[in-house]
Amino acid sequence: MSQATRVNPNQRFNIHTNASRSTFEEQLALLQENSQKTSERHRQKWARPVPNINPDFDPIIFQQFEVDECIDQSSSMRSPMIRMFGITEPYFYIPAPVGFKNDDIAEFQTSLEYLLQRDMRSQGRQFVSKIEINLKETIQGYHGNRKCPFLKMYFSDTKAMSLAQAGTFKFKDRPLSQVTFESNILYVLRFMIDCKVTGANWIEIPPKKYRIIPLEERDSHCQIELVTCHAPDGEWSKIAPLRILSFDIECAGRKGIFPEAKIDPVIQIANMVTIQGEDKPFIRNVFTLNSCAPIVATDVIECYDQAEMLQAWSNFVVDPDILIGYNIINFDLPYLLDRAHHIGAKGFPYFETRFSSKAYGIRDREQKEEVHHSIITDLQNGNDETRRRLAIYCLKDAYLPQRLMDKLMCLINYMEMARVTGVPFNYLLSRGQQIKVISQLFRKAFEQDLVIPAVKTEGNQVFIAAFSNYNVNLNSKPYSLGTDEQFEGATVIEPEKGFYNVPITTLDFSSLYPSIMIAHNLCYTTLLDNKEIENLNLKAEVDYITTPYNSARFVKPNLRKGLLPTILEDLLAARKKAKAELKKEIDPFRKAVLDGRQLALKISANSVYGFTGATAGKLPCIEISASVTAYGRQMIERTKQEVESRFCIANGYKHNAHVIYGDTDSVMIKFAAGYVTEKFLNPIKLEFEKVYFPYLLINKKRYAGLYWTNPNNWDKLDTKGIETVRRDNCLLVQNVVETCLRKILIDRDVSGAEEYAKKIISDLLQNKIDMSQLQPHSCLAERMRKRDPGSAPTLGDRVAYVIIKATKNAPAYEKSEDPIYVLENNIPIDTNYYLENQLSKPLMRIFEPILGNKSNSLLSGDHTRVTKNTTPTVGGLMKFAVKTPTCLGCKTPLKGNDIPVCKHCKPKLGELFQKQLDVVNSLEIHFARLWTQCQRCQGSLHQDVLCSSRDCPIWYMRKKAQKDVADATGILERFNHAW
């Protein structure tokens, strides 16, 4: 097939896209009245070439990204339809009653149909399409590999199906099994599994198997009957040239009030469209309300009416595959939709159906540099030059190449995940981990004629499906796990805390839990109970194993190879393959794809264990998960023993090995004092792949060390669980701890680290630490700071705050204050609080193992006795205290602000004036420098600074510098009264 016949992925929206394209063109004519040239350029750029394909000769090949479910309105059946793929009918299974024959189907179907029509309150329609008998096996438990008859029941719609599966079945007045099979799987996923479609794979529709639907028939039935689904390997692991629309909006908020869609207009929308794989955007434009001066390499679309602008934009957004932008899910998109609704802009319904109903997105907590709301309005209300400045700002937010690249890599990882697990792309964003395991489980089960029960949970007790065909107790049997109980997890070896200035060897099991499941054949399909052991006359150790968890028993692979072990083997093998290919690959983009793939495979393998242990989940099996962890505990314990008993002086080695720590699947080993000899290295060469040297072991799950994988260079500073990797600490703590660790572990300079820590403490007590460093820096705080109408923090949100001085033992809520307020009102920060409550403990934890008792001097030395230039305060009353003016020479209180000095200091007036002038000058220089820095960050030296991001450290410094200048100038002015 030729390149020309390959169709863009969005061809899947044939019906809708064509429809919108016609209105798009209509509305373009409208737009042209305003800006003919520009819109013409747009149309040419945006519109995907309508491919000239002939259904008789050309196949359609595309990478599908979305599979969804809708009702086919045109069909008299109102059939459910998977868009672009065709029609499939939902179904589920129940075990057939004993003795059920093909002849019984008609009678059964009639009775079921009757019940459904009654319950659906619809007499004329047929709900049960078909019932057939299939030989299947339940996934739950080993039953001697016997297949049994199941009734596969097809329905005309999903609602009827869910009604049927919730009801009680009867046949010839005998109640049937309450347990249904495969009735609780998402319809879309069901379809994909049955058709062997995986997320983001390539679909090929051969010639003559489709037809191009004329516009006037665009709602009619899709005629595609046969498609080829390419498994995502080799050639078909490629990625379609996606169109990525990156955009940003600006709203004209009222002064000091967060913009609300009902009131405040959208004034600009900047857009960039990039094709994946190309480094420059091929469309760069900005829609502006009112006139706007030209911008280089950018189409400026001037609109003179709010509704017109929104319409023009919604028409512009015909066909992107991916939308990105700062917080567009939570702010930009909802705002646009609300606004369009409010002002009655036309053309949004289409837009709405595509982007609002399924609003899902990759969580994006980046901080946008904000233009202050009041400034936006001023710029908007200015002339076309000021609006141009705003537009440039808006464009800058829409396009950041690095961000684009990051998002793309992220996208690739997701895509690989979709392909590996088989779920549609959007599930990865909107669903959890379970669905991925379910998808794989159903796929593999399908191949082996296994059916999966829809388990019912009652409280915390999970009931296994039980039914007559297997002669298992018809009354459901609860798991051995009682209500509220948790199963035991992994072992964490008690750490021998301390600083190790010797190489610490680490051994770890790769993919421990998956390997355990494979090695011991742990699976739903291999789990045994007493009854089956008796029935099938199975022999312990010969036919089955008993795990260390409550004597759970599983048959050996020769009787039946478990489904989970098969899935895991496939995943691990695929990962091995991906890693091998990754090693050979040179092209960076394909490298990233492969890396994403191997990562996806690893995560997939690891989440199988979690799935079996999810008591509130779809198919929990504590026998499996608890056996896995029980084996794991045995293994780590044994590893410790083996290492210590084998590598010891008694066995002819030079040193005794000693396990100083271990967690779940790893052990850290110290080989006595000093170095490790060559002779000793040899026999366990492979295991020396990873070494920490030096190594600081602080506590369980808390350590840091220099990580080596080859003897010549260290790879990285690895820190686990320490403040540096935790997001709930303020920046000051993170930075200090990080720097101290680097100095100690990399530079091996303990005293340098001490000095550094002392300097920081001294700076802190002298108020020299910038405020942005003192704010809690958790992701919750960021979430709270998101642009959010009404902007009042909801319960549970964390607010940006700093701790200020208040009366001793004042409750925390009296001591915390908004940083902006603090800055503007000169409220003293409680530096001691930060030292005692935030900095001291983390620092002590690091220095204590190295310095012992000496480390106390860090917190009590001379550096802590600096003069504190803060005003003493009395709680909240401080706000009302009137500051008494003092003499600028000797600080004696004065009667009024009119004079600068007392009479004793009057002779020094000139000298004091000069001094103050110097102060003002140097502060102004400092301020100017920060100003320039902000301008540089903004990308231009010729404009005012618009940024007021609360996260930017420079911003706080600048704000503080500005205030310092103002204060110093105020003092200077007092001299005016003297002459």
Place this chain on the structure above:
DNA sequence: CTACGGTCCTAA
């Protein structure tokens, strides 16, 4: 003052 439970985040 300590003990304890709740919250948050991380290790694996």
Place this chain on the structure above:
DNA sequence: TGAGTTAGGACCGTAG
């Protein structure tokens, strides 16, 4: 058709 697991440190507020 809502949700992977357990172990565990650090911190905070409160009960006693």
